[in-house]
Amino acid sequence: MTRPLLALTLGDPNGIGPEVVLKAARDDRVREAARVVAVGSATVLADQAERLGLGPVHAVQDPAVAAPPGALAVLDTGGPGAGGAAYAWGETTAAGGAQAMAAVARACDLCLGGLGAGGPEAGGAVDGMVTAPLSKEAIHLAGYDFPGHTEFLQAWTGAETVVMVLASETERGPLRVALVTIHVPISAVPRLVTRGRIADVCRTLAAALRRDLGVETPRLAVLGLNPHAGDGGVIGGEEAATIRPALGALRADGLDVAGPFPADAFFGRAAWSRFDAVVAMYHDQGLAPFKAIAQGAGVNVTLGLPIVRTSPDHGTAFDLAGRGGPQGGGADPGSMVEAVLLAAQMARRRMGG
Ligand SMILES: [Zn+2]
Known part of the structure; x- marks a missing residue:
């Protein structure tokens, strides 16, 4: 079975997005169905992985490059800005909104370069994207005038x-x-x-x-x-x-x-x-x-959309962020896992595999 390569955006770094991405990437059903690469701030993901005991992560420049065994590959889209706090669990910030949107835009571009272009073998792009939750309020603070992912991706891809x-x-x-x-x-x-x-x-x-x-x-x-x-x-x-x-x-x-x-x-x-x-x-x-x-x-x-895009059906859950750890607890990655599995199924159909 062909395993499509999926981009998992981290969502708002102050919410549970990075945590459910880290957990979903380790899920056995996900590993069987897809190859995944996280997209977002590598600094933030590495720090959260360590604090939550869900590491390690491995920064890559090319999404098709696999991380060492046991590590999650992350394509760095920058942030935090110079002098800015990396993230603050539970807070609604412009920096959090900006990080979330940078990852979504990058993942979408990777998808657009992938489908129809032969997938990851041709151009290092990806076969679909799964988006962790962002805060509509935070992206507003960061200057984005969209109610959410769906509307942004429509504008970004020009879908009618x-x-x-x-x-x-x-x-x-x-x-x-x-x-x-x-x-x-x-x-x-x-x-x-x-x-x-x-x-x-x-x-x-x-x-x-x-x-x-x-x-x-x-x-x-x-x-x-x-x-x-x-x-x-x-x-x-x-x-x-x-x-x-x-x-x-x-x-x-x-x-x-x-x-x-x-x-x-x-x-x-x-x-x-x-x-x-x-x-x-x-x-x-x-x-x-x-x-x-x-x-x-x-x-x-x-x-x-011209691309494959799914997401979990929960929000940023700011009140839960940072509570998990290696011994369990914290955010439930169940919906994120299901979102990755559905994206993998859709991507496989488009790849004809
Ligand atoms: Zn809604």
Whole structure:
């Protein structure tokens, strides 16, 4: 089996990102499925590895260069700046935001140089990226005007449509939830739920399910926006005016899309298990039930990018940072491990292996 080379960005150095990267890189399932290289500040990672008893790390210039046995390779993207503190566990700082974003930009560039160029053998690039969590507040302090990774990577790669999907393997099969609107105020949701956006999301989702996840004929379920999916127009008109026409056009194009379904009953009765993915109209409509079902084993994947990108579905957990050690404790790397395994699976499909 071909083991793809994946870049693991460290995220905000003041959170649990570096710790879950260090732990995930040592996981047996990860080692079987992929080769990994950390991307971020080598100084910070080496220091945290030592303090947490999760070392050693080995700085490399070329991501394809393997570290000595037992060590994790890290591609240094600089930081901390001269005179600046390297990191401060639990704090929201501009330096932390800047470090996190430098790593994401570098990893994305490595991916863009890799896919289609023959992978790591041609040009020392990587086959996909897995991003540890960053702090939206910290990247704001560092001068970045993005709500998160997804939006930054869309701008950086020039992707027309990106779809944020949360995925988890459950006893009833894979649960995948895609979002029509992502990080926007709830008051903005109704005007952003347009026929065009719903169609773009469903098309991007279906194409990515085929290409990256091996689902040949994707069946999609689409949720309504209003309670009871509008109840025949009594509780809101978006279903009749926008969602139904969008689904009609998609069906005419041969896409298997069902709905709009009332969102409340949809998850409780496990109706989702009859579909390959569920399309939710807004963040909490999809993610609240998802997180209740996935129980921390969820993975975030961005579809529609030219590159493979996944991430754990937790945040920086500033309150937990720095608590772990060689005897255990600290941050649970479970979601990071799942994110690496999913990225490896997607990258292998793109590599044709
Ligand atoms: Zn979110």
